[in-house]
Amino acid sequence: MARTLIRGAAVVTMDAQGVLPCADVLVDGDRIAAIAPQLPLPEGGDADVVDARGCIVIPGLVNAHMHTWQTALRGVAANWTLPEYFRTMHAGLATVFTPEDLHIATLVGALNQLDNGTTTLADWCHNNPTPAHSDAAVAALLESGIRAAFFHGSPKPDPRPGETPFWERPHPRAELERLRTTHQGSTLLQVHAAVLGPHYATMDVARHDFRMARELDCIASLHQGGGPARSPGGWQQLDAEGLLGDNVNIVHGHALSDAELARFAALGMSFTATPESEMSEGHGHPITGRLRALGRAPSLGVDLESAVSGDMLTQARVAIGLQRSLDNVAHRAAHGTIPATSTVPALEALAWVTIEGARMLRQQHRIGSLDAGKQADLVLLRADTLNMQPLHDVVAAVVFQASPANIDSVMVAGRWKKRAGRLLGVDLAPKLAALNASGRRIVRALGLRTHLAPD
Structure with missing residues (x-):
C-alpha cells in the first residue's frame, strides 16, 4: 500500500x-x-x-448541500430572489436538461470542489426526471474522484393541465433503492434521499418519504422555508408518528419556531445552513445563532453555484461574520455597548465546514x-x-x-x-468547453436574457 x-x-x-x-x-x-x-x-x-x-x-472540507447540476448556469441566478429562482430555474431552465447536461455540470462542479479544498460533497440532485439523469450525475461524481453523498431528489416543474403536481408525488422509492443497491459498498459514494418534507409536500407524501427513509436507513434531507407550508402542522404529525430522528437533515430552517427547533435538536436531527445564498435570495438570517443557543452547530453548504461561488471557506467566513454581526447588534440593543469579545471563535466556523459536515452525513467517525x-x-x-x-x-x-x-x-x-496547485489526471479544456456549450444551450432554449460573453 x-x-x-x-x-x-x-x-x-x-x-x-x-x-x-x-x-x-x-x-x-x-x-x-x-x-x-x-x-x-x-x-x-x-x-x-x-x-x-x-x-x-x-x-478536507465538507460541502453539506449543493445542487451541483446547476454548475453550467454559474451567475445566472445571482440577482434572483427565491420566487424568481423557483419560477425561472425549476419551472423553466431545469426542464430542458438532458442526462449529458447533468453529467458535465456535476463533473465540473465536483472538480471545482476538489480544487477549492472540498473532499466531501453532498450533491442534492433534484433535476433528475429519468433514471438516465440520475445515473449520469452519479457517474460524474465517481469520475471526479471526490467523496460524495448523492441525495436523490425529484424535479419541481409547474404541473401541466391534468398532471399530478410534484408536491403530491411520493418519492420514487424503487429508483432510490436501485441506486443504493447499484452503488452499495462503493468506497467514495453514498446514496441518500432528497425529499420534499412537510413544507413543500402534502402530508401523505411527507409521511411516505420519511417512513421510506427510516426503513431504508438513509438520510432524509429536505428544504424548510421559503413561503407558506403546504402541510401546516406537518412536523408535529411526523413527530407524533415517530418518524423524526437523527437521519433527518433540515436545510435552511428559517420557518421553524424556537420550540420546533429545540425539539428537533433534542431528537438529534441535523441542520445545514447555506449562508450566502440564504442572505441573497430572501430566506432570512441563517439559523446559526439559534442553534448555538441550543448547544448545537450547523453544517454549511454552497447551495447554488448558479448564484454564488463554490468556495467553502467563503461560506465559513460569511457565516461567522454575519453571526458575529447579529450578536453585536443584539448586545448593543440590550446593553448599549459593544460585547467585550467576539461571540463566535474562528475554530467554530472551521468546524462547520469540517466535522459538522461529517456529522450531518453520519460519517464523523471516518472524516471531518x-x-x-x-x-x-x-x-x-x-x-x-x-x-x-x-x-x-x-x-x-x-x-x-x-x-x-x-x-x-x-x-x-x-x-x-x-x-x-494543479488538479491531477484531469484535462480541463474539453470539459470546460462542454460545460460552456451545455450552459449556453440551456439558457438560449428558454430565451433567458443574460450578459453573455462572446462564444
Whole structure:
C-alpha cells in the first residue's frame, strides 16, 4: 500500500490533538496512520515524503448541500430572489436538461470542489426526471474522484393541465433503492434521499418519504422555508408518528419556531445552513445563532453555484461574520455597548465546514477531522504567501485570510487529487468547453436574457 509522510506543517486536527504548530502526518493506504511533532520514516523507507514547511494541513472540507447540476448556469441566478429562482430555474431552465447536461455540470462542479479544498460533497440532485439523469450525475461524481453523498431528489416543474403536481408525488422509492443497491459498498459514494418534507409536500407524501427513509436507513434531507407550508402542522404529525430522528437533515430552517427547533435538536436531527445564498435570495438570517443557543452547530453548504461561488471557506467566513454581526447588534440593543469579545471563535466556523459536515452525513467517525485510523482526506494550504504572512493564529488564518489560491494540495482517501496547485489526471479544456456549450444551450432554449460573453 502507498504511504505518504507529510513533514513540518502546522496541523489543525479538529480532533483531540487540537492544533500542532509543527507536525508530521503519516498516511498509509487510505487512512491516517499517525500524527505527531516528529515521525520517523516508515520501515522500508518507501513513503513519499512531502516537505510541507510553510503549509497548514486541515481536514478536507465538507460541502453539506449543493445542487451541483446547476454548475453550467454559474451567475445566472445571482440577482434572483427565491420566487424568481423557483419560477425561472425549476419551472423553466431545469426542464430542458438532458442526462449529458447533468453529467458535465456535476463533473465540473465536483472538480471545482476538489480544487477549492472540498473532499466531501453532498450533491442534492433534484433535476433528475429519468433514471438516465440520475445515473449520469452519479457517474460524474465517481469520475471526479471526490467523496460524495448523492441525495436523490425529484424535479419541481409547474404541473401541466391534468398532471399530478410534484408536491403530491411520493418519492420514487424503487429508483432510490436501485441506486443504493447499484452503488452499495462503493468506497467514495453514498446514496441518500432528497425529499420534499412537510413544507413543500402534502402530508401523505411527507409521511411516505420519511417512513421510506427510516426503513431504508438513509438520510432524509429536505428544504424548510421559503413561503407558506403546504402541510401546516406537518412536523408535529411526523413527530407524533415517530418518524423524526437523527437521519433527518433540515436545510435552511428559517420557518421553524424556537420550540420546533429545540425539539428537533433534542431528537438529534441535523441542520445545514447555506449562508450566502440564504442572505441573497430572501430566506432570512441563517439559523446559526439559534442553534448555538441550543448547544448545537450547523453544517454549511454552497447551495447554488448558479448564484454564488463554490468556495467553502467563503461560506465559513460569511457565516461567522454575519453571526458575529447579529450578536453585536443584539448586545448593543440590550446593553448599549459593544460585547467585550467576539461571540463566535474562528475554530467554530472551521468546524462547520469540517466535522459538522461529517456529522450531518453520519460519517464523523471516518472524516471531518484528522486522527489515526480516519480516512486520509486532507488539504495543504500554503501559508508562506503574501496574503497569509506573518502567521500568528493558524486557525484564524485559514478562516479569515486563506483563499482558493492558497489550496496547494488535496488528498481524498490517501490519493492526491491536487498537487502543487494543479488538479491531477484531469484535462480541463474539453470539459470546460462542454460545460460552456451545455450552459449556453440551456439558457438560449428558454430565451433567458443574460450578459453573455462572446462564444
